[in-house]
Amino acid sequence: MTTSEPTLSPADVRALCRSGQLVGQTAGMARGHVQANLMMVPREHAFDFLLFCQRNPKPCPLVEVLEAGVVEPRCAPGADLRTDLPGYRVYEYGKLVAEVADIRDYWREDMVSFLLGCSFSFEQALMAGGIALRHVSQGRNVAMYKTTIPCAEAGVFRSNMVVSMRPIKSADVAAAVSISGRYPGVHGAPVHIGHPEAIGIADLGKPDFGDPVDLLDDELPVFWACGVTPQYAAELSEIAFCICHAPGKMLVTDFTID
Numbered sequence: 001m002t003t004s005e006p007t008l009s010p011a012d013v014r015a016l017c018r019s020g021q022l023v024g025q026t027a028g029m030a031r032g033h034v035q036a037n038l039m040m041v042p043r044e045h046a047f048d049f050l051l052f053c054q055r056n057p058k059p060c061p062l063v064e065v066l067e068a069g070v071v072e073p074r075c076a077p078g079a080d081l082r083t084d085l086p087g088y089r090v091y092e093y094g095k096l097v098a099e100v101a102d103i104r105d106y107w108r109e110d111m112v113s114f115l116l117g118c119s120f121s122f123e124q125a126l127m128a129g130g131i132a133l134r135h136v137s138q139g140r141n142v143a144m145y146k147t148t149i150p151c152a153e154a155g156v157f158r159s160n161m162v163v164s165m166r167p168i169k170s171a172d173v174a175a176a177v178s179i180s181g182r183y184p185g186v187h188g189a190p191v192h193i194g195h196p197e198a199i200g201i202a203d204l205g206k207p208d209f210g211d212p213v214d215l216l217d218d219e220l221p222v223f224w225a226c227g228v229t230p231q232y233a234a235e236l237s238e239i240a241f242c243i244c245h246a247p248g249k250m251l252v253t254d255f256t257i258d
Contacts, residue, residue: 013252014076014084020101022086025141025210025248031124032257034186035250036063036075036115037227038085039234040243043068046112048155052233053114055152059161059229061117061185063253069109075253082107087246089231094238103243111243116227117186118250119164121257122179129179131172134213141248142166144209144226148200149191151229159233163191163223165204167215176222183257192223199223209247 008016010030016022026035041049046068053060064075071081083102090098090106098106120142123133135142142164149161168176173193181189192199204221205212209228215221231244245251 010076010252010254011078014079017086018080018083023101024086026086026250026252027120027123027142027248028136028139030252033121034063034075034253034255034257035118035120036253037118037230038081038088038243038245038251039114039116039230040081040111041114041239042108042241043110043112045156045239048157049114049230052151052154052157053116055154056229057184058187058191058225059151059227061187063115063117063185063255065115066113068112070113071107073113073115073251073253075115075255076251077254079251081113081251085245085251086249089244089246091231091234091242091244093240094235099246106243115251115253116230118227119180119187119224120250121186122183125179125183125257126176129175131168131176131179133166135166135211140213141210143204143207143211143213144228144247145196145201145223146208146232151233156239157233157237159229159236160200161191162209162226162228162232163199164210164226165207165213165221165223167213167219168222169219173220173222180224186257187225187227190222190224194220196221196223
C-alpha cells in the first residue's frame, strides 16, 4: 500500500506500517495530525543532537525526546518506533548502509530517539486554504534538496539545511506563507521563495531526496526547512551509528495540528 489515505486514523497508519502493508510515503495520510521525522543516536551523542535541534529550530523542531532504550512515544501511545514507520535508514560513519522496513535487527538499548515536526502536518491546512499540492494529488513524495544554508554547529553535529519544495501558484504564495507560518512546531513559514540557485540548488528536476515535481509557468518554487536535515548532518558529522526515518516516511502521531 503506497497511496495517501486521509481517512485512516494515526493508529491505523502505524498498524499498516507494523504489518508491512504500508511502505510508501505518508504525505496526505491521517490529515490533521502531526507527522514526525525520526532521528536515533547513541546516548553518547544525544546531548549534542539535542543542542543541534535547539540551535536550529526551523529544520529540527522538537516534538518529543525519548529516554535511551524507550520505543513508545507519548505522542503515539501503543506505537513502537522500531516498526511503525514505513521505512528507515541506517548510517555508519556517515555512510548509508541499509534502508529497511523495520529496525528491530539494528536496535540498541543505548539509542535515544528524537521526533521532529514534519511539514506534511500543515498540508491539510494549505489545501483547506485552496492551495493545491501536486505531490499529494499525485501520491508522490515531496521533493527535497540539500542547500548552502548553514546550520549552527553543536558538538559533533554540523550540516547545511535540507529543504522541501512545493510548487505554489504565484497568487497563492502569500497565503501559503501565512498559513504555514501558524505552525512553527512543524517547520512554520518557508525559508526561501523562488531562485533555487541562490540556496545552492542547481536543478529542481534532480532532488536529493523524494520525487521530482513539475513546476508550471504560473508557479514559484517555495522551500520549507526539512527534517531530513539530521540525515545530512549524519553524513557530514560521520558519527559511528545512527538510525533515521526514510525521507517522506514519517511517524504519524496522535497529536493534532491545531
